[in-house]
Amino acid sequence: MTEANVAAKAGLFDNIRGSGAWHKLLAFSGLLALLVVFSLASPNFLQTQNIIAILQATSVNGVLAIAATLVIITGGIDLSVGTLMTFCAVITGVVLTYLGWPLPFGILAALLTGMLSGFISGFTIAKLKVPPFIATLGMMLILKGLSLVVSGTKPIYFNNTPGFSQISLGSVVGNVIPGLPIPNGVLILFVVAILISFVLGKTALGRYTFALGSNEEAVRLSGVNVDRWKIAVYALAGSVCGVAGLLIASRLNSAQPALGQGYELDAIAAVVIGGTSLSGGRGTVLGTLIGALIISVLANGLRILSVAQEWQTVVTGCIIILAVYADILRRRKL
Amino acid sequence: MFSRRTLIGATAALALLATTGAASAQEYDIALISKGFQHQFWQAVKAGADKAAAEFNAKVTFEGPDTEAQVDRQMDMLSAALARKPSAIGFAALDSQAATPLLQQAKDAGIPVIAFDSGVDSDIPLTTATTDNVAAAALAADKMAELIGGAGKVAVVAHDQTSRTGIDRVNGFVDRIKANYPNIEVVSVQYGGGDQLASTEITKSILLANPDLKGIFGANEGSALGVVNGKKELNSNVVVIGYDSGAAQKAAIMDGTMAGAITQNPVGIGYETVKAAIAALKGETLPKVIDTGFFYYDKTNMDAPEIAAVLYD
Numbered sequence: 001m002t003e004a005n006v007a008a009k010a011g012l013f014d015n016i017r018g019s020g021a022w023h024k025l026l027a028f029s030g031l032l033a034l035l036v037v038f039s040l041a042s043p044n045f046l047q048t049q050n051i052i053a054i055l056q057a058t059s060v061n062g063v064l065a066i067a068a069t070l071v072i073i074t075g076g077i078d079l080s081v082g083t084l085m086t087f088c089a090v091i092t093g094v095v096l097t098y099l100g101w102p103l104p105f106g107i108l109a110a111l112l113t114g115m116l117s118g119f120i121s122g123f124t125i126a127k128l129k130v131p132p133f134i135a136t137l138g139m140m141l142i143l144k145g146l147s148l149v150v151s152g153t154k155p156i157y158f159n160n161t162p163g164f165s166q167i168s169l170g171s172v173v174g175n176v177i178p179g180l181p182i183p184n185g186v187l188i189l190f191v192v193a194i195l196i197s198f199v200l201g202k203t204a205l206g207r208y209t210f211a212l213g214s215n216e217e218a219v220r221l222s223g224v225n226v227d228r229w230k231i232a233v234y235a236l237a238g239s240v241c242g243v244a245g246l247l248i249a250s251r252l253n254s255a256q257p258a259l260g261q262g263y264e265l266d267a268i269a270a271v272v273i274g275g276t277s278l279s280g281g282r283g284t285v286l287g288t289l290i291g292a293l294i295i296s297v298l299a300n301g302l303r304i305l306s307v308a309q310e311w312q313t314v315v316t317g318c319i320i321i322l323a324v325y326a327d328i329l330r331r332r333k334l
Numbered sequence: 335m336f337s338r339r340t341l342i343g344a345t346a347a348l349a350l351l352a353t354t355g356a357a358s359a360q361e362y363d364i365a366l367i368s369k370g371f372q373h374q375f376w377q378a379v380k381a382g383a384d385k386a387a388a389e390f391n392a393k394v395t396f397e398g399p400d401t402e403a404q405v406d407r408q409m410d411m412l413s414a415a416l417a418r419k420p421s422a423i424g425f426a427a428l429d430s431q432a433a434t435p436l437l438q439q440a441k442d443a444g445i446p447v448i449a450f451d452s453g454v455d456s457d458i459p460l461t462t463a464t465t466d467n468v469a470a471a472a473l474a475a476d477k478m479a480e481l482i483g484g485a486g487k488v489a490v491v492a493h494d495q496t497s498r499t500g501i502d503r504v505n506g507f508v509d510r511i512k513a514n515y516p517n518i519e520v521v522s523v524q525y526g527g528g529d530q531l532a533s534t535e536i537t538k539s540i541l542l543a544n545p546d547l548k549g550i551f552g553a554n555e556g557s558a559l560g561v562v563n564g565k566k567e568l569n570s571n572v573v574v575i576g577y578d579s580g581a582a583q584k585a586a587i588m589d590g591t592m593a594g595a596i597t598q599n600p601v602g603i604g605y606e607t608v609k610a611a612i613a614a615l616k617g618e619t620l621p622k623v624i625d626t627g628f629f630y631y632d633k634t635n636m637d638a639p640e641i642a643a644v645l646y647d
Binding site: 042047049053154157169253256258259260261262303304 | 396397405406411415432495
């Protein structure tokens with residue numbers, strides 16, 4: 001729906017018109033089906049506390065997946081989202097714990113670190129013409145190493161900043177509506193989702209994000225400064241990773257420097273289940289959000305039912321393939 | 335359209351049906367959240383837990399993150415386990431601080447918590463089933479002294495300088511040498527992250543720097559295998575003592591490249607954890623720490639029943 005508007009406004013490519021709606025419906029039905037099945041299978045599943053645990057488990061992966069969505073819509077890929085998240089968390093730890101600065105500086109540091117790293121990735125890809133897979137693979141390793149270097153390979157704890165854990169674990173909603181203690185981390189996920197949906201649907205940056213993924217050459221030939229927009233998308237995705245860094249550090253009350261590698265794959269899985277095409281030009285934040293929820297509902301539900309861990313992994317893999325296959329079936333029909 | 339839309343749900347439903355059918359009515363439901371899962375060591379812990387489960391007619395689940403860095407994943411596993419409302423929880427914390435709110439939740443819900451392996455910095459767990467790593471590494475030092483004739487230079491290749499096991503094993507070894515063997519000098523303690531290849535390179539540099547080195551202690555499985563590789567690549571005669579087991583380490587002991595190794599009792603860790611949980615549920619009081627034991631093994635006693643039972647491939 002939103003992309004339909006975008007396409008109409010951009011007036012560039014008709015093939016992206018009306019894309020996400022059907023897939024969102026499919027992903028959403030999948031999510032509902034999972035919820036129903038798990039609720040029937042275990043009385044412990046549909047409890048407020050457990051639903052909150054699921055949402056909380058989604059918050060970090062959801063935010064990372066939103067960052068990945070931005071880049072994937074341009075036809076690129078970002079393998080550095082996980083370790084960038086960690087690096088942002090470590091920088092926040094340095095600012096708050098080592099330097100002892102007030103909380104807002106820590107938050108700003110995470111966002112700026114993310115943006116700077118995204119800018120570097122974007123620059124490497126747009127200006128130096130290094131393929132996105134390689135450029136972000138390099139960044140993934142650089143950031144992983146830097147996290148260990150900067151932190152001295154030890155977790156940095158936030159014990160001197162008492163308010164810090166409230167970013168993820170506090171509950172503004174719970175203060176207003178007692179009995180609904182939705183953690184702030186979940187709220188932040190939704191805020192990020194709404195903001196990025198707005199950027200994609202209503203701004204020039206959003207229009208160019210889709211246009212780049214659909215036909216970069218055509219955009220270039222119509223006189224647009226493609227490189228500039230591409231760098232902007234990566235920088236925006238980077239600052240979204242900064243938000244994820246704050247969320248995870250706040251949740252663990254520490255910046256864990258060895259964390260992060262592997263998280264990019266979960267993020268990409270959420271994006272793909274949510275119907276965003278890896279070849280670019282098509283995708284929605286709402287779809288990604290549903291994709292991330294499907295992953296956490298599945299993990300949580302299978303655990304509640306005491307399914308052996310090795311089988312949990314197998315089931316998750318099947319769901320990813322099924323979700324994408326269903327999408328292919330749909331497009332063949334169009 | 336309908337069939338395609340419900341494809342995902344249907345598959346999940348099938349998977350669930352298959353598993354829920356298997357869950358029968360056992361008296362106790364115990365959830366173990368470990369630090370790892372697919373590693374042989376953790377699988378041996380799981381085997382011990384399963385053994386106790388069969389013995390005491392309990393249902394035991396065992397989960398752990400892919401790597402020991404994934405603290406948040408471990409939290410998700412712990413919350414899901416809590417939501418299941420188990421009778422007891424066994425927990426090996428990757429980061430004690432991060433787990434505190436959830437452990438408090440368990441305590442408030444009246445679910446007893448048993449710590450295992452490395453323990454939890456908190457007074458919530460009723461007991462900790464673990465190896466005394468300091469004493470185990472000291473035993474390695476004694477064996478090393480015996481093998482090199484009580485004099486000469488030795489070195490340590492360890493996995494890391496921050497984790498409890500890393501610190502305890504290095505200190506246990508080095509302190510025992512200093513205290514009891516004045517003629518032995520520890521010339522180098524280096525860290526290879528438990529990575530075989532990194533530990534190989536470290537070993538080679540130690541050997542090249544100290545041609546008269548008598549022995550090296552590899553403080554975990556990856557480190558020990560690295561030491562063996564380094565020794566082989568340089569055709570050195572240095573005495574190697576390892577830690578834990580695994581097929582490669584056992585083979586090195588059989589062919590003589592490694593003199594012997596310390597083994598923890600991972601099977602015992604799993605077994606004692608479940609046993610302690612059930613004792614707690616029955617209202618019995620538990621000791622603060624349950625020492626799950628360790629052994630030194632070499633070519634001569636590898637096949638002895640009490641050793642073979644705790645070694646893993």
